[in-house]
Amino acid sequence: MPRVILTGSIQQHVGGLGAVDVDGDTAGAVVSALEAAYPPLRGWVVDERGALRLHVKLFLHGKAVGLNAVLGRDDELHIVAAISGG
Amino acid sequence: MGELLVGTRKGLFVLRKPPGGGAKGEFEIVARAFPGEVVEFAMRDRRGGRYLAGVTHGQFGPHLFYADNPAGAWQQAEGPAFPTSLNAAVERIWVIEPGVGDGELWCGVAPAALFRSGDGGKTWALVQALWDVPERAQWNPGAGGMCLNSICPWPGDHNRLAVSISAGGVWLTDDGGNSWRRGVKGLVPRYLPEEARHDTHAHCVHHIERAPQQPSTLYMQFHSGIYRSDDAGESWIDIGTDRGLPSDFGFPLAIDVHDPNRAFVIPLTSDMDRVMPGGKVRVYETRDRGGSWRALEEGLPQSKAYLTVLRQAFCTDGANPLGLYFGVQSGEVFGSANGGRSWRTIAARLPPVVSMRCA
Numbered sequence: 037m038p039r040v041i042l043t044g045s046i047q048q049h050v051g052g053l054g055a056v057d058v059d060g061d062t063a064g065a066v067v068s069a070l071e072a073a074y075p076p077l078r079g080w081v082v083d084e085r086g087a088l089r090l091h092v093k094l095f096l097h098g099k100a101v102g103l104n105a106v107l108g109r110d111d112e113l114h115i116v117a118a119i120s121g122g
Numbered sequence: 123m124g125e126l127l128v129g130t131r132k133g134l135f136v137l138r139k140p141p142g143g144g145a146k147g148e149f150e151i152v153a154r155a156f157p158g159e160v161v162e163f164a165m166r167d168r169r170g171g172r173y174l175a176g177v178t179h180g181q182f183g184p185h186l187f188y189a190d191n192p193a194g195a196w197q198q199a200e201g202p203a204f205p206t207s208l209n210a211a212v213e214r215i216w217v218i219e220p221g222v223g224d225g226e227l228w229c230g231v232a233p234a235a236l237f238r239s240g241d242g243g244k245t246w247a248l249v250q251a252l253w254d255v256p257e258r259a260q261w262n263p264g265a266g267g268m269c270l271n272s273i274c275p276w277p278g279d280h281n282r283l284a285v286s287i288s289a290g291g292v293w294l295t296d297d298g299g300n301s302w303r304r305g306v307k308g309l310v311p312r313y314l315p316e317e318a319r320h321d322t323h324a325h326c327v328h329h330i331e332r333a334p335q336q337p338s339t340l341y342m343q344f345h346s347g348i349y350r351s352d353d354a355g356e357s358w359i360d361i362g363t364d365r366g367l368p369s370d371f372g373f374p375l376a377i378d379v380h381d382p383n384r385a386f387v388i389p390l391t392s393d394m395d396r397v398m399p400g401g402k403v404r405v406y407e408t409r410d411r412g413g414s415w416r417a418l419e420e421g422l423p424q425s426k427a428y429l430t431v432l433r434q435a436f437c438t439d440g441a442n443p444l445g446l447y448f449g450v451q452s453g454e455v456f457g458s459a460n461g462g463r464s465w466r467t468i469a470a471r472l473p474p475v476v477s478m479r480c481a
Binding site: 045046076078079080081083084085086087089091092117118 | 179180181182183185198203204205206208209210211212
């Protein structure tokens with residue numbers, strides 16, 4: 037099944053793990069499954085509308101993708117906080 | 123005075139007056155939470171002692187947390203969050219206010235919504251009736267977003283509530299939030315052409331407070347003026363024009379919970395220049411319900427101090443004599459332990475202050 041790589045402060049919401057194997061055939065399905073398995077993560081990657089938060093990026097094979105990206109069984113999906121702040 | 127909860131752009135700071143007063147009057151920082159994150163609002167529910175904080179992570183959005191000890195672990199609440207059917211998302215948590223019932227709390231957010239908790243802040247539910255008012259389509263956001271910024275329960279009556287919205291006016295309920303009506307009579311939105319003022323819905327209310335000793339009395343800092351209501355928010359009386367104030371523009375407002383005739387504002391020069399007039403830091407007090415105002419300035423900077431104070435960054439401790447505290451965007455916090463007669467700088471080098479409440 038796909039593997040989700042999490043970095044930074046959202047790791048705290050998945051028990052401190054940096055990588056989690058989660059079943060799903062799209063990025064959106066994987067994020068939903070991750071939220072179901074780790075409820076504190078709800079609202080951190082996508083908002084109530086199911087939209088990816090503005091400053092959160094998903095990467096697959098080195099490219100930024102959206103929630104509709106199709107995932108293969110051995111793919112790694114990276115959830116990354118955009119570089120921003122001040 | 124116990125603790126002061128200071129929400130800043132880089133976390134929550136808990137300040138406390140040290141034994142013996144401290145060097146130069148500065149308070150100690152006894153705890154810091156949410157480092158690097160914007161703490162929009164933090165308060166302590168004095169009924170049970172729980173601390174609650176609305177925190178906006180720069181990338182991961184707004185969330186509400188609660189704790190029994192601000193120096194310890196904070197738990198994430200469930201909500202406030204919109205039902206998925208509404209296609210809306212919380213942009214920012216603006217205010218958290220204790221209700222009247224056991225465990226009851228209210229939370230105001232952008233985009234101009236009200237949430238209620240019945241379990242001390244652990245879970246939250248949208249007050250659907252306010253979301254559904256048809257006038258919502260005519261509201262506009264202020265520069266800070268379309269915020270529900272003030273919540274005024276009625277002491278002893280959990281059915282009555284007044285809330286204020288920028289820019290959507292004052293809304294009142296007498297049935298626990300199941301129905302709502304506007305309370306804007308008498309407000310003059312000078313920022314609109316005269317011919318557009320009488321039927322507008324764009325009332326930019328910055329802050330309201332209810333006098334608990336006389337709940338039919340409320341005070342308002344409006345975008346263009348300062349007002350008082352004697353009828354629980356149904357109508358408003360101008361108390362800012364030609365009353366000795368350098369400006370009637372500003373954001374926060376505070377009251378003396380023991381005296382319904384006493385309120386405080388911190389004027390800014392204008393909506394085009396949101397700094398303290400003339401470089402002088404002054405709090406203005408009325409003791410006659412807005413009939414007149416006097417400047418409180420002893421111990422506050424009186425030159426070259428072009429400071430900005432935001433609407434949630436001014437509070438009182440409810441003590442007698444009254445303690446008052448405000449923080450500014452340059453990171454200073456000022457406090458008075460004697461009702462504003464004299465002031466001290468109690469913190470000088472914090473991140474930009476967004477909110478402040480006495481615990």
